[in-house]
Amino acid sequence: QKEVEQNSGPLSVPEGAIASLNCTYSDRVSQSFFWYRQYSGKSPELIMSIYSNGDKEDGRFTAQLNKASQYVSLLIRDSQPSDSATYLCAVNKGSNYKLTFGKGTLLTVNP
Amino acid sequence: DAMVIQNPRYQVTQFGKPVTLSCSQTLNHNVMYWYQQKSSQAPKLLFHYYDKDFNNEADTPDNFQSRRPNTSFCFLDIRSPGLGDAAMYLCATSRDGLREQYFGPGTRLTVT
Numbered sequence: 001q002k003e004v005e006q007n008s009g010p011l012s013v014p015e016g017a018i019a020s021l022n023c024t025y026s027d028r029v030s031q032s033f034f035w036y037r038q039y040s041g042k043s044p045e046l047i048m049s050i051y052s053n054g055d056k057e058d059g060r061f062t063a064q065l066n067k068a069s070q071y072v073s074l075l076i077r078d079s080q081p082s083d084s085a086t087y088l089c090a091v092n093k094g095s096n097y098k099l100t101f102g103k104g105t106l107l108t109v110n111p
Numbered sequence: 112d113a114m115v116i117q118n119p120r121y122q123v124t125q126f127g128k129p130v131t132l133s134c135s136q137t138l139n140h141n142v143m144y145w146y147q148q149k150s151s152q153a154p155k156l157l158f159h160y161y162d163k164d165f166n167n168e169a170d171t172p173d174n175f176q177s178r179r180p181n182t183s184f185c186f187l188d189i190r191s192p193g194l195g196d197a198a199m200y201l202c203a204t205s206r207d208g209l210r211e212q213y214f215g216p217g218t219r220l221t222v223t
Contacts, residue, residue, distance in 0.1 A: 031209070032209060032210065034211060034212075036214075041219075042216070043199075043201055043214040043216050043217040044154065044201070044214050046211050046212070046213060046214075049210070049211050088153060090212075092209060097142055097159065097161060097166075097205070097208025097209065098156060098208075099156075099212055101153035101154055103153050
């Protein structure tokens with residue numbers, strides 16, 4: 001079982017729709033969870049961090065964490081073509097100062 | 112604005128010719144990381160520094176070395192680049208290694 005798993009996609013949604021991105025992780029001691037957006041040829045950009053169970057909202061983005069089920073998700077409301085990118089889920093166990101990345105989900109928002 | 116800066120943004124080197132990539136930060140973060148990312152893959156951690164303490168990943172080739180002369184700067188040295196080392200090299204920083212990591216813009220390395 002991979003440490004951090006994401007559906008590679010591509011996930012295609014129409015403009016204005018809600019995009020839902022999911023991530024599961026295998027290590028129960030994981031403490032910190034992050035979503036990065038990466039445009040083609042660019043570096044990852046942090047868009048959300050979440051540390052405790054529940055929802056965290058920032059503008060059009062909502063991160064959801066469920067430690068019992070070991071999943072974290074990202075919802076993008078009112079999706080825009082500019083949201084088209086690869087979204088990387090990253091998990092920090094807290095014991096070694098390192099992030100474990102999923103392979104990323106490619107999101108395409110169609111005008 | 113506080114930031115992570117990488118130079119150069121694009122580097123072309125010849126097979127076997129040593130190359131050095133640099134990273135600087137104005138965030139005053141304790142931890143600095145170097146990642147290698149190839150097309151359609153997740154970033155792969157090469158090593159990191161917590162302050163002056165160096166931590167090498169077990170599968171990082173000996174061809175890759177790093178230096179952190181002070182809090183603000185970190186360098187990646189590739190002693191004898193091979194064609195397989197062509198990639199985007201990303202520098203990232205974290206205040207304490209437990210929170211967010213912030214990435215620089217990356218250096219795209221081409222090996223001819």
